[in-house]
């Protein structure tokens with residue numbers, strides 16, 4: 151074990167860049183954060199400036215290092231990042247050939263439709279566990295090579311490097327010494343065979359991407375290189391890299407098959423640990439790498455709900471029904487009497503299909519609705535229906551996971567901005583019939599990166615030891631009667647049926 155046990159974790163997210171210094175018990179000692187500019191060059195296109203990301207990473211790291219007594223005290227660095235976002239740079243100069251193309255960017259959609267039409271979807275799904283979609287990196291890299299002047303020739307000459315954000319940061323932090331990624335990030339590129347954990351030659355050929363552009367795929371916890379001392383003031387080993395959702399899975403200490411975490415931010419991401427088995431979903435969920443440690447790949451099934459926090463934002467900004475997101479909690483609770491739950495709860499159903507319905511319904515053309523209105527319906531009932539909709543959608547996802555062979559978990563571990571809402575967590579426990587656990591430290595993504603870096607450096611000897619650094623904050627246990635749960639779920643599903651455009 152190193153003589154110091156402090157870990158510096160970098161969280162490069164879609165809207166901000168953060169650094170957190172942790173001690174070995176998982177306690178945060180200092181935090182620094184910077185917002186990140188979103189660039190929208192055309193409809194459906196989203197970019198980030200990689201130089202802005204790099205400057206922000208250096209700034210936030212230097213700030214937390216200064217706050218905690220200098221770089222000599224740091225055992226290791228961990229990195230977690232927005233997944234799939236693509237950077238291509240010239241190895242000779244270290245300069246990106248264009249802005250980063252962000253995961254949300256849809257410029258590859260037509261290419262994906264074309265590949266689907268040509269019958270490539272099944273092979274891609276079998277190899278990568280992903281659905282053929284422009285979210286993932288492959289069509290973004292292809293676009294860069296096909297569009298940027300001279301890029302294809304430079305790539306053929308072995309001069310260009312591709313990386314997701316972790317890889318770009320690693321390259322810069324090590325002064326161009328390391329061109330590597332971890333298995334979780336690799337699994338989101340649509341170029342990695344998740345069964346072997348290596349780049350797939352057929353897929354590289356399909357997208358005309360030279361292998362020389364691709365980083366080395368390494369364990370999620372292990373050795374990635376040392377920082378150039380000119381950057382943070384010392385040579386610090388980088389020992390953990392993980393995609394953000396997998397980071398949250400690790401930060402929630404979900405290390406056993408069947409454990410599930412659910413992150414409630416703008417959208418909601420559910421990841422279920424499936425152990426050494428790459429389960430194939432019958433409900434169009436993604437099969438992905440949860441982590442790779444000691445050369446062994448562990449898998450997860452991933453489902454997402456497009457609209458979670460956005461429901462609350464919509465009630466606040468468009469409907470003006472609440473002033474602040476947290477007002478939703480008191481408003482929903484105001485309908486219950488001291489004697490118990492409001493008997494009329496669940497009559498109003500809000501289906502937040504603002505951008506279609508995701509897993510397990512998959513109807514991109516569906517649009518939202520509020521059903522079950524009566525003359526007595528007021529703001530509180532509608533806001534409560536908004537919170538309930540997030541829980542109903544989670545129940546649908548858990549149900550789909552059950553159909554895919556994952557039994558009901560002993561607990562659902564939650565995090566993200568909405569997890570601050572105690573009313574929501576109680577209804578979630580009630581409607582999913584599962585205890586809902588919120589950790590004492592809610593920033594699980596960045597904590598996961600710290601855990602992995604600690605493991606990679608030997609601060610922790612095993613995942614079992616990491617588990618002891620996860621602490622329960624609060625727990626909501628189900629109290630709802632089964633008959634009521636069934637009735638409410640039936641009413642919700644009727645609502646969903648009403649907005650669907652296809653059976």
Ligand code: ADP
Nearest residue numbers: 415416459460462463475476566567568570571
């Ligand atoms: P992201 O990381 O996607 O930006 P966060 O995890 O920061 O999101 O969560 C922010 C979201 O959570 C917002 O959509 C906000 O409306 C919602 N939110 C925050 N606090 C509450 C609350 N107390 N009750 C309900 N929703 C909340």
